[in-house]
Amino acid sequence: MFTRETVSFLKDLQASNSKDWFAANKARYVTHVKDAATQFCDDLAPRLAARYDTKATSKVFRIHRDLRFSRDKTPYNAHVHISFTDTATGAAWMFGLQPDTLTIGYGVFAFDKSKLTQWRDRVAGPDGDKLSILLNPANNGGLRLSEPELKRVPSPHPTDHANADLLRRKGLALWHDGLPLDRAFGVDAPAAIGDAMQVFDPVRNWMVRVLPT
Secondary structure, three states: OOOHHHHHHHHHHHHOOOHHHHHHOHHHHHHHHHHHHHHHHHHHHHHHHHHHOOOEEEEEOOOEOOOOOOOOOOOEOOOEEEEEEEOOOOOEEEEEEOOOOEEEEEEEOOOOHHHHHHHHHHHOOHHHHHHHHHHOOOOOOOOEEOOOOOOOOOOOOOOOOOOHHHHOOOOEEEEEEEEOHHHHOOOOHHHHHHHHHHHHHHHHHHHHHHOOO
8 A cells, every 4th residue: 555655755756757766766666656556446446336336447547757749858757646437427536646745536537529519418508507506616615626628618509608617628527635645545545535535426426417428
């Protein structure tokens, strides 16, 4: 499982992000990141599946950065990012451990073409009114909502549509920032993170009802 040694490794990697440094510290990576992430996923995925009566498929994102189109040529990600795909909605629970920050999330970064059409049809009507209420900062428990991808409301909807913010989105992702780092540490962490994920239940329930797979 993740421990303070995981964060120590990530901080050191952030400060010395090179292939030579990583090679010299690969044993630390394997123990405190790679193996720890596998153990974390093997515990949390079935917890989510049982709680929500779904299938939760985990994915640990690569520590190697994709440098093909990046000006930043540092070779490694100094964080641990994991997703747990929710087959009931096509969305995913998300976990992000950085040197100084623990963040969890739920959502879809980009709907496929057919789902995007369905999304726009639904949020243009009463279902969108209900979602807007759920996403209102006064009601969502302080969750952070990613910015809309589009500057304008897509046709044929009017630019002054009551749910313009939703119509300008190509996906929907909610985030809970600033969790205590120690929530991610030790054998109790998967249960603690699983419990924390319940903050997204109102939006997930909306997606299950309105945008099922």
